[in-house]
Amino acid sequence: MTNNATNEKRVISVIVMNESSVLSRITSMFAARGYNIESLTVAPIPESDMSHMTIETRGNAKVMEQITKQLHKLISVYKVIEHEEMIEKEMVLAKFPIAENLADISVLASAYNGGVVNVGKDMIIVMVADEPKRIKYFIEAAQRYNPCEVVRGGVVAIER
Amino acid sequence: MQMSGAQMVCEAIIAEGIKIVFGYPGGAIMHVYDEIYKQNGFEHILTRHEQAAVHAADGYARATGEVGVAMVTSGPGFTNAVTGLATAYMDSIPLVVISGQVPLSLIGTDGFQEIDAVGISRPCTKHNFLVRSLEELPRTLKEAFYLARSGRPGPILVDIPKDITVEIGSFSYPDSVSIPSYKPTYKGNNRQIEKATEAIKKAKKPLFYIGGGVVLSNAYQLVRELVEKTQIPVVETLMARGVMGAKNPLLLGMLGMHGNYASNMAMSETDLVISLGARFDDRVTGKLSEFAKYADIIHVDIDPANIAKLVDVDYPIVGDISAVLQKMLPLLDNINTDRYQTWREILKRYDELHPQSYVDSDEVIKPQWAIERLGELVGEDAIITSDVGQHQMWAAQHYPFDRPRQWINSGGLGTMGFGFPAAIGAKKAYPKKTVINITGDGSILMNMQELVTAAEYKIPVINIILNNHFLGMVRQWQTFFYEKRYSETDLTFQPNWKALAEACGGIGYDVTTKKGFDAAVKDAIKQNKVCFMNVAVNRFENVLPMVPSGGALFNMMLPPKTEIGEE
Ligand SMILES: Cc1ncc(C[n+]2csc(CCOP(=O)(O)OP(=O)(O)O)c2C)c(N)n1
Numbered sequence: 204m205t206n207n208a209t210n211e212k213r214v215i216s217v218i219v220m221n222e223s224s225v226l227s228r229i230t231s232m233f234a235a236r237g238y239n240i241e242s243l244t245v246a247p248i249p250e251s252d253m254s255h256m257t258i259e260t261r262g263n264a265k266v267m268e269q270i271t272k273q274l275h276k277l278i279s280v281y282k283v284i285e286h287e288e289m290i291e292k293e294m295v296l297a298k299f300p301i302a303e304n305l306a307d308i309s310v311l312a313s314a315y316n317g318g319v320v321n322v323g324k325d326m327i328i329v330m331v332a333d334e335p336k337r338i339k340y341f342i343e344a345a346q347r348y349n350p351c352e353v354v355r356g357g358v359v360a361i362e363r
Numbered sequence: 364m365q366m367s368g369a370q371m372v373c374e375a376i377i378a379e380g381i382k383i384v385f386g387y388p389g390g391a392i393m394h395v396y397d398e399i400y401k402q403n404g405f406e407h408i409l410t411r412h413e414q415a416a417v418h419a420a421d422g423y424a425r426a427t428g429e430v431g432v433a434m435v436t437s438g439p440g441f442t443n444a445v446t447g448l449a450t451a452y453m454d455s456i457p458l459v460v461i462s463g464q465v466p467l468s469l470i471g472t473d474g475f476q477e478i479d480a481v482g483i484s485r486p487c488t489k490h491n492f493l494v495r496s497l498e499e500l501p502r503t504l505k506e507a508f509y510l511a512r513s514g515r516p517g518p519i520l521v522d523i524p525k526d527i528t529v530e531i532g533s534f535s536y537p538d539s540v541s542i543p544s545y546k547p548t549y550k551g552n553n554r555q556i557e558k559a560t561e562a563i564k565k566a567k568k569p570l571f572y573i574g575g576g577v578v579l580s581n582a583y584q585l586v587r588e589l590v591e592k593t594q595i596p597v598v599e600t601l602m603a604r605g606v607m608g609a610k611n612p613l614l615l616g617m618l619g620m621h622g623n624y625a626s627n628m629a630m631s632e633t634d635l636v637i638s639l640g641a642r643f644d645d646r647v648t649g650k651l652s653e654f655a656k657y658a659d660i661i662h663v664d665i666d667p668a669n670i671a672k673l674v675d676v677d678y679p680i681v682g683d684i685s686a687v688l689q690k691m692l693p694l695l696d697n698i699n700t701d702r703y704q705t706w707r708e709i710l711k712r713y714d715e716l717h718p719q720s721y722v723d724s725d726e727v728i729k730p731q732w733a734i735e736r737l738g739e740l741v742g743e744d745a746i747i748t749s750d751v752g753q754h755q756m757w758a759a760q761h762y763p764f765d766r767p768r769q770w771i772n773s774g775g776l777g778t779m780g781f782g783f784p785a786a787i788g789a790k791k792a793y794p795k796k797t798v799i800n801i802t803g804d805g806s807i808l809m810n811m812q813e814l815v816t817a818a819e820y821k822i823p824v825i826n827i828i829l830n831n832h833f834l835g836m837v838r839q840w841q842t843f844f845y846e847k848r849y850s851e852t853d854l855t856f857q858p859n860w861k862a863l864a865e866a867c868g869g870i871g872y873d874v875t876t877k878k879g880f881d882a883a884v885k886d887a888i889k890q891n892k893v894c895f896m897n898v899a900v901n902r903f904e905n906v907l908p909m910v911p912s913g914g915a916l917f918n919m920m921l922p923p924k925t926e927i928g929e930e
Contacts, residue, residue, distance in 0.1 A: 220544050223495065224481060235486050265671075272668035278490040278510060281544035 210261050212241070214291060214360045217256040217274055218282040221247055225279045229256065232273055238262065242293075244357035253281060257359045259335075288363040294332040294356035295341065301325050303348040311348075315341040326351070364535070368497050368528040369394035372461060375504040377404035378536045381432050383423065383791050384408070385416040389436025390476060391463025394528035408791065408820055411812040413440050415784035417447020418810070421456050422785030425771045426746060426792040428581060430457045430511050437463045438476030441522075442483070446778060449487035451518040453775025454602065455579055457511040458518035459504075464493065466526040480522040489517025494524065497532040502540075509540045514547030515666040516579055547665065551682025551690060559637075559661045559678040560694040566635035566659075568706040569595045572618070575602030575774065576640015576664060578767040582684040586639060587611075589688055594700035596710050598626040600641050602774045605764035615710060616719060619647035620910045621756045624717035624919060625710050627910065630655055631917040632709075638662045640684050643673045644775070653915035663687050717908075717921055719760055730754060730829045730900040733880060734761040734801070737827070740884050745797040746789045748772060750782035750806030752836040754829040756906045758801045780809030786824040787817055797888055799825045804854050805834040807895070811863070817893035818868025825887045827896045828860065831904065839905050843920075860897035869893040 219225045226245060233240050241259040248255050260270065267285065274283045295317075299308055305319075305327060312318050315338070317331025331341055335358050342353055366374070372395050376384060383406045388396040399407050410416040413435045420431030431451075435444045441462045451458045464470070465477040481493045490510050492503050500523070507519040563569055577586050583606045590597055590613050597607055598618040607614040618626035627649075630636070636658045641647070648654040651673060661678040662670050670679045680687055721731040734757050737745075742763055748771040749755040755772055764770050771789055773781040786800040800807075807828050817824050831838075834852040841849050861871025870892050872883040880898060887894050908919040 223493065227482070228485060231485055269668065269672060276666065276668050278542065278545050 210263065213260055213262060213267055214286045214289060214358060215258050215260070215271070215274075216284040216286065216360060217258060217280060218248070218284075219254050219256060220279045220281060221252045221254050222279060225254070226256075228277055228279055229258075229274070232277060233260075233270075236269070236273060238266065238270055242355075242357040244359050257357070259358045284362060286360050286362055289360045290363055291334055291358055291360045292332050293335045293338045293358045294330065295338055296320075296328060296330050296354045296356075297342075297345055297350045298326050298328050298352040299345075299348050299350050301327055303327075308345075308348050311341070311344055364533065365531055366534050367394065367398070367531050368500055368523065369398040371500050371534050372504065372523070372528070373398045373402050373404065374534060375501065375508075375536055376432060377402070379430065379508050381405055381430065384432045384434055385410055385419040385423075385788065386434030387413045387416055387436065387440060389438075389440045389463065391437035391465060391525045392434060392440070392461075392528070393463075394525065395434065395461070395463070395523075408787075408816065410784065410787075410816050412810060413443035414446050414780065415787075415810050415813045415816070417444045417458070417460060418450065418778075418781050418784035419788035419791070420458055420460075421447060421451045422748060422771055422788030423792045424451075424456050424458055424788075425785070426768055426789035428768065430459055430508055431788065432459050432461070434461045435463070436476070437465055437480070438478050441478055441480045445483060445487065446780075448484055448518050448520065450773050450776045450778045450781060452487045452489065454575060454773065455516050456518065457516035459507045459511050460518060460520050462520060462522045463528070464522045464524045467495070467524045468526070470524065480520065484520045487518075488520050489515075491520035491522065493522045494527055497527050497530045500527060501534055501536050505537045506540050506542060510542075510545070514545070548667070548681045549665070549683040549686050551663070551680050551687035553690065555678060555680045556687060556690050557694060559680060560691055562635055562659060562661060562678060563593065563595070563637065563695065564698055567702070568633045569593075569635040569637060569703065570629050570633040570658075571595055571597040572600075572630070572636050572638040572641050573597060573603040573606050574600045574639065574641025576642075577603055577606050577684055578640075580640060580665070580684040582640075582688060583767045585685055585688040585692070589692060589695070592692065592695055593698055593703075594707070595637070595703055596629060596707060598622070598629060600644070600647055600774075601759050601772070603641070603767070604759050604770045605767045608765050609763035613707075615714065617759055618916070619644075620649070620912070621760065621906050621908065622910075622916070623714075623719045623760070624908060624921065625714035627908070627916040627919060628713050629710050631915070633658045636660045638664075639688075640664060642669050648673065649910045649914055649916040653917070720922055722923060722925060724901065727901045728874070728877060728880060728898060730757050730831070730904055731761050732877070733827070733829060733898055733900065734758050736877070736880060737799070737801075737884065738763040740881065741797050741799065741888070743769075745769070745799050746771065746786075746793060748782045748786040748789060748798070748800045750800070750802040750809075751777045751779045752803045752806060752834070753831070753839060753904070753906045754801050754803045754806075754835070756836075757829070760906075779806040783807060783810050783813050783824065783826055786826075787813060787822050790822050790824050797825070799827060801827050801829065803835060804828055804830045804832060804857060814864060814867035814869050814893060814895070822893060823891045824893050825884075825896065826894065827898060829900050830857075830897055831900050831902045832857065833902060836906070842903070842905065843909075843911070860895045864893070864895035869895065872896040874898040
């Protein structure tokens with residue numbers, strides 16, 4: 204393990220039994236053991252009694268090993284997948300004043316795999332879904348058009 | 364069969380073969396208590412505090428290896444039980460604690476005696492349940508017992524809203540459970556086991572490091588067989604005292620902060636640690652970077668998360684100790700035990716150099732003497748529980764433990780107040796055995812109300828209070844590390860122990876001489892009543908050897924060879 208890899212970003216998927224307070228079991232494990240959660244998304248897996256969580260965290264190989272083992276130890280956890288070769292996507296909604304250059308905003312959104320989803324009296328809303336790194340670029344670029352609100356959705360990942 | 368939720372709770376307890384429940388009633392659990400009144404499938408012991416109910420169930424579980432059961436009401440009943448849960452959790456003790464909860468409709472309203480039991484107990488239970496419907500109650504109870512005793516054991520909380528205990532529904536208790544997300548590994552990987560045995564054969568200075576997991580897995584006979592076969596020296600943790608038996612010539616003793624010289628030196632010089640069910644607790648390892656610095660490590664544990672948590676492990680084996688040892692033993696048939704002769708001699712020499720010792724006195728009772736004498740008087744026959752402090756360490760160092768489950772104490776959490784109720788649980792499990800709680804003048808007060816319980820139910824537990832008029836262990840640290848500033852540790856003011864015991868229906872002894880000690884122990888056994896034996900011991904005695912916290916194991920403060928003046 205090289206030194207700069209010690210605090211790498213990691214993404215894991217956790218398949219859990221769909222029962223009450225399962226989310227807090229997971230998050231309190233992270234909190235109690237001092238691990239950080241950068242982002243977390245959860246949704247039920249269709250036609251099953253399980254849910255899929257995608258957790259973005261940081262740590263070296265040792266920390267990741269402990270996180271995985273401690274997750275496994277929770278009775279409600281069915282499976283933990285440490286992603287290596289993954290497809291990662293994140294979704295963002297951003298709201299801009301209608302007075303901004305709408306054509307430019309629309310071009311920007313489509314460059315990041317998205318588009319305009321709503322146009323109102325005072326506001327325009329765009330949605331993009333892209334790799335987390337590119338989402339960061341999108342948000343930076345969007346600053347030029349004075350966004351009044353940006354909501355990120357958290358990462359979802361799937362192994363290739 | 365149609366029945367109420369409360370009846371289902373009782374039926375499940377009976378179906379699990381539980382003969383005794385410790386508990387304390389209250390509003391939210393009253394329906395269950397009403398059923399307890401009507402049934403005769405199990406006995407219920409009313410402790411005088413919920414913490415004690417859980418510790419008693421815990422003591423029962425530790426003494427027998429079976430699941431202990433405690434029952435408490437919602438709110439303060441549950442919060443009082445938390446220390447008991449945490450104590451059992453830290454030592455992986457199988458328990459099922461059933462708590463009442465406010466009715467479903469009131470959950471989340473800050474109702475009278477409502478508390479988020481599931482939220483509070485999450486970090487100190489193996490798993491917990493809030494029952495949400497009558498329908499799921501039988502299965503939940505079945506799962507609770509299964510989870511408590513399988514894999515790495517632990518306490519399980521089942522929180523049951525009051526309205527569910529009155530509701531009527533059909534009951535059938537499941538025969539088996541299926542929790543798709545829970546599959547403990549028992550077997551141990553064959554290839555890893557082979558590699559580990561090869562390493563044992565190649566090592567020059569191997570050392571067995573035995574932990575509480577051996578007790579939990581009931582693997583002590585296999586461990587003894589393995590040690591006999593290999594002739595490799597052994598150290599035990601606090602939780603494993605008794606596994607090898609005090610007389611075993613290959614046992615060096617306890618290791619760690621208050622381990623003896625030979626044990627700690629063995630760990631510092633070994634070239635192969637064979638860890639069986641031990642978790643590398645910081646009180647055992649001392650400074651991690653110096654711990655077993657020259658050694659490869661074989662680590663057998665049922666909990667994968669325990670392996671390589673603190674130290675790098677060369678041969679990780681996830682599995683139940685018994686299962687793993689059954690595979691390992693035949694692979695060692697042709698082992699050459701002469702190989703370790705020099706190593707055994709070195710360690711023998713260390714032990715002769717600094718044996719586990721203390722300087723005795725004729726004027727005053729030394730606590731170590733009291734423990735050794737107790738060992739001579741009741742030895743193998745007794746079950747010994749303890750509280751937390753110096754007396755606990757002296758008991759671990761000096762009592763001749765002969766078998767596992769003979770020594771019951773709170774190792775992981777270090778809970779003062781544990782010993783007496785745990786002794787009550789152990790005595791209920793083994794009514795014919797002498798059960799003795801070795802305690803301190805600080806600890807015993809933390810659950811002394813259980814005198815009343817023990818007197819009422821005729822549970823003749825002997826409490827030996829090694830009375831130093833101090834919170835001794837804290838005082839010891841103040842002596843060594845705080846320039847003798849005895850901040851809030853002086854317990855000069857004391858109750859009249861004899862009168863206190865008598866006021867609660869027990870008997871009391873004041874012991875000030877060695878002769879008096881013998882007489883009191885013998886009389887207490889004969890009287891067969893709960894008792895407080897107040898033994899005046901040397902006030903400023905320290906537990907030695909001692910590895911200052913965070914220091915390396917080989918840097919021990921050793922006991923003086925002759926009496927030195929104190930204070
Ligand atoms: C519930 C609880 N509170 C505080 C402590 C901290 N503590 C550890 S040992 C000790 C002193 C114990 O004194 P005593 O029971 O008299 O035993 P001694 O050390 O004198 O043998 C204390 C206060 C603890 N372990 N548990």
